[in-house]
Amino acid sequence: MNISSDKKKELQAEYKQLKTDMGIFAVINKDTKKYFLVETKNLKGKINSTSFQLRSGAHPNRELLHDWQQQGADRFEINVLEQIDYEDGKDDYSDDLELLRMMWTEKLAAQGIGFY
Numbered sequence: 001m002n003i004s005s006d007k008k009k010e011l012q013a014e015y016k017q018l019k020t021d022m023g024i025f026a027v028i029n030k031d032t033k034k035y036f037l038v039e040t041k042n043l044k045g046k047i048n049s050t051s052f053q054l055r056s057g058a059h060p061n062r063e064l065l066h067d068w069q070q071q072g073a074d075r076f077e078i079n080v081l082e083q084i085d086y087e088d089g090k091d092d093y094s095d096d097l098e099l100l101r102m103m104w105t106e107k108l109a110a111q112g113i114g115f116y
Contacts, residue, residue, distance in 0.1 A: 013072055021085055023083035024038065024097070025047055025078060026079055027064065029064075029076055033114065034067075036064045036116040039098065040057070054076075067116075084097065095110050
């Protein structure tokens with residue numbers, strides 16, 4: 001399949017305009033109620049990546065991975081806690097995501113939730 005250079009440029013421009021959902025999600029142990037929080041600029045991609053790491057035994061958080069392997073995937077759920085909206089003219093959302101994680105950590109800790 002040959003794509004003309006004009007069409008290729010057009011497709012690249014469209015791709016750059018795509019905006020992925022960003023925010024924070026949690027991997028939640030339904031038995032212990034412990035949370036593993038992840039903030040990301042790409043919710044769908046990071047959720048898929050995290051799920052794959054857990055299923056394949058390659059997740060970097062050893063405690064979470066151990067519980068996942070011992071208790072089974074059905075004892076866990078992955079929930080998006082909050083999404084961030086894009087703002088015109090803003091490119092870097094790192095600080096927003098870090099703040100969102102701190103807010104959720106405080107909020108959940110106040111409810112007695114434990115963390116991985």
